[in-house]
């Protein structure tokens with residue numbers, strides 16, 4: 001795995017510690033890409049990135065998927081700038097693609113309570129896709145409030161607020177190349 005080393009110390013304060021390194025993310029993406037190819041061989045799946053957090057994961061993941069695929073994006077609200085899910089979800093940017101009869105993979109940055117993915121699966125299934133699966137980079141299994149199948153999981157992580165690689169800390173820090181834990185003693 002040859003990744004260009006960039007020092008992002010300027011973006012990092014004292015409040016962050018590395019949970020998953022850039023190398024570990026990309027090693028896992030190789031495996032996830034293969035898992036997706038094995039499931040969809042002979043098909044052209046459409047991957048739907050969930051904005052904003054899922055944009056980097058989707059962009060990197062498709063470069064490890066060695067079959068043709070399409071992409072689209074959807075944006076939903078759930079948290080606002082708070083760290084706790086309210087369960088009240090709105091579609092802020094609808095799909096552009098017609099997914100009727102298509103093999104669909106919803107690409108999430110993180111599954112926490114699972115309420116966002118549950119909402120998305122219900123909403124997207126109304127468009128009658130041929131199949132509907134979920135890929136998430138991260139899952140906080142102990143936090144899940146709903147039992148939904150998630151076919152492609154990057155990493156199961158502990159119950160800590162994480163940032164970087166698309167995930168925000170109050171809208172910033174998405175451009176960190178690794179995934180970091182936010183220490184509890186911040187204001």
Ligand code: 5GP
Nearest residue numbers: 053085111112113114115116161162167168
């Ligand atoms: P859920 O509906 O599964 O509770 O929440 C999913 C969404 O909450 C994610 O797509 C993400 O936007 C946000 N979220 C949940 N946990 C975290 C976290 O640890 N860090 C960040 N940055 N966002 C999170």
